[in-house]
Amino acid sequence: MAGELDERKQRVLRAVIDDYIQSAEPVGSRTLARKYDLGVSPATIRNEMADLEMLGYLRHIHTSSGRIPSSKGYRFYVDGLIPPAPVGEEEKARIDTWYRTRVKRIDEVFQETARLIAEITKNVAIVLAPQMTQARFHCMQFLPLDADRVVAVLMTDAGFVENKIVHMPAGASFSDFQRMSGFINERLAGRALSEVTRGAFRELHEAMGDEAIFDAAFSVIERALDDTKEERLYLGSTTHMLDQPEYHDVERVKEVLLLLEEQELVKDLLHAHMGDGLEVTIGQENGDAHFKDSSLITATYHLHGELLGTLAVMGPTRMEYAKAMSLLEYMNDNLTHVIRRLEW
Amino acid sequence: MAGELDERKQRVLRAVIDDYIQSAEPVGSRTLARKYDLGVSPATIRNEMADLEMLGYLRHIHTSSGRIPSSKGYRFYVDGLIPPAPVGEEEKARIDTWYRTRVKRIDEVFQETARLIAEITKNVAIVLAPQMTQARFHCMQFLPLDADRVVAVLMTDAGFVENKIVHMPAGASFSDFQRMSGFINERLAGRALSEVTRGAFRELHEAMGDEAIFDAAFSVIERALDDTKEERLYLGSTTHMLDQPEYHDVERVKEVLLLLEEQELVKDLLHAHMGDGLEVTIGQENGDAHFKDSSLITATYHLHGELLGTLAVMGPTRMEYAKAMSLLEYMNDNLTHVIRRLEW
DNA sequence: AGTTAGCACTCAGTCAAGTAGAGTGCTAAC
DNA sequence: GTTAGCACTCTACTTGACTGAGTGCTAACT
DSSP, X not given: OGGGSOHHHHHHHHHHHHHHHHHOSOBOHHHHHHHSOOSSOHHHHHHXXXXXXXXXXXXXXXXXXXXXXXXXXHHHXXXXXXXXXXXXXXXXXXXXXXXXXXXXXXXXXXXXXXXXXXXXXXXXXXXXXXXXXXXXXXXXXXXXXXXXXXXXXXXXXXXXXXXXXXXXXXXXXXXXHHHHHHHHHHHHTTOBGGGOOHHHHHHHHHHHOOHHHHHHHHHHHHHHHHHHHOOOEEEOOTTGGGGSGGGOSHHXXXXXXXXXXXXXXXXXXXXXXXXSSEEEEEGGGSSOGGGTTEEEEEEEEEEXXXXXXXXXXXXESSOOHHHHHHHHHHHHHHXXXXXXXXXX | OGGGSOHHHXXXXXXXXXXXXXXXXXXOHHHHHHHSOOSSOHHHHHHHHHHHHHTTSEXXXXXXXXXXXXXXXXXHIIIIIOOOOOOOHHHHHHHHHHHHHTOOSHHHHHHHHHHHHHHHHTSEEEEEOOOOTTOBEEEEEEEEEETTEEEXXXXXXXXOEEEEEEEOOTTXXXXXXXXXXXXXXXXXXXXXXXXXXXXXXHHHHHHHOOHHHHHHHHHHHHHHHHHHHOOOEEEOOSSGGGGSGXXXXXXXXXXXXXXXXXXXXXXXXXXXXXXXXXXXXXXXXXXXXXXXXXXXXEEEEEETTEEEEEEEEEEESSOOHHHHHHHHHHHHHHHHHHHHHHOO
């Protein structure tokens, strides 16, 4: 299978794809002969292209008018022919200074990472932020707010803090809450948040007796659980994709944007194609018919060896794979560092 | 000035605008006579329209081909002719159930409010979330995280909680932090966050002595100040604007989206046109040339009598003003209730 | 046997001319 | 004051011719 294409066919295929990625126009034998140093005449190239089409690497829109790569063509290209395209120094500088100066909050990091990727690749960027499955209860504290309200603060062992205003039940006093927090901390410290279900809590409930205060504490825990369980999705600026000729038709743009608004669908998509490092999914390789003309590049990032989330670029199959791939790799490294540095 | 237009002219003007808003096509005398019950012939309508054009209420693209409203025309329409368009019952139901069931966190409320407005009006929706200028320091607490880290938690008197992980300086122990929080709470309770500048803090610093712990505490306060000072901007789905024929050209879409990405610019825009209740700014009435073909409707919302933020709809001057206005009013009311109910 | 030149053929895109339709403005009649 | 009629204007659409880029095939060349 790998020997299916001799060296010249590979060079032709690569030239076709490079040119098409750059011009977005079907590419013909003459152009190819002129622009690329293939050392043979257009006629020969025509023959080679006909072969490549027969083998499924290229496609014909109609008789006459040049060839465009098929998914199989792109796949071969990505797997072996792709020219290295390291991230430009200016871009690196831009990214680095941004990370160094602007970053304050963790969600800003994700949002801006997505924005930067979208801007540089001129495609849709998606960042899937960590799900903290392993979050463990560290401690809970109540702080008095005013005569009838208390703020419950919960902290996980990673230093993630959740809080919620709760109304003090009639007849209760702040010291009841303090007593409650003592009980809770004693029983729950170190327990995985996901274990702290209503059921596991019941025992505590009975020990405590006071329904209202129990509910208050429980509601913060629930919220924290919700929050840590949830994977957040950040979309990079969807403006830049409009630079791609593929999206010069508003209908297609609308189609893609509506899909992207379905957060669950996007998450599923990312999960499905989330590989170990860099993963490229091209056109029809993706099951969903909606994405048959789109490619997806995903890169997963890690913290302390644990898989955390995903960076992705989605664009037309005609995409600057090399550039997007090296950019994702670069951002991937950066993100890990920044997160470690920030610690929230 | 108000008597400039007799009753029939007003009816013609209104018919022109109603029709144009609905069809997005220049409207001619014949169509008008056919579709609207004006009781006169096309020729008469032509005369009236010629007058209206002379007076600046209508415009001509070119000789022949119908009229379209000018900014002045829309202004007159909005100020007096506009037909009431109460929010539909199905839409109300949709909004209400959403608010009742889905709302959990305050930022979700703003984001989804923007999304709903955009979806229903098919235009860009903008929500400017409260700036808590009046935030006052309530208390600060340090919670031990592990051997060398502490979480600083700050609460404002509105119950807004801010937190930050800080590294324990070498040689310091957790009890140093506790002592520090005692000092801080004593001195700062009730002070406006904005007063707590580095300068005002100096006195405290000197009383304390320990530089590193001082910095830790100060960094949380700074972050809280940043956070409360910041007005957050939520953009409703920018997908729906593509339904407007005005945005069938990708170039125009890109232009608008790029503008919207400039958060500071958008904030300024909203501030400039933020009136007491419902405010409509039409086309050129807006100073900025970028918005000369766009209208902006803003509605401010309040909590406990204090002006908090703004809901806005931005779209082409040809916009369903009546619908957008009543929707904003409805959302305005809802938002106030939901915020009060949530209390974060 | 592989490579190339030449030629007939196919399409997409562009341009000009012609046509239909919608609309205006004006004038004269009601 | 209102309306009918008519000449005129402009846009949008269609048609046909033309051009340029490209293909596939055949025959000649190395």
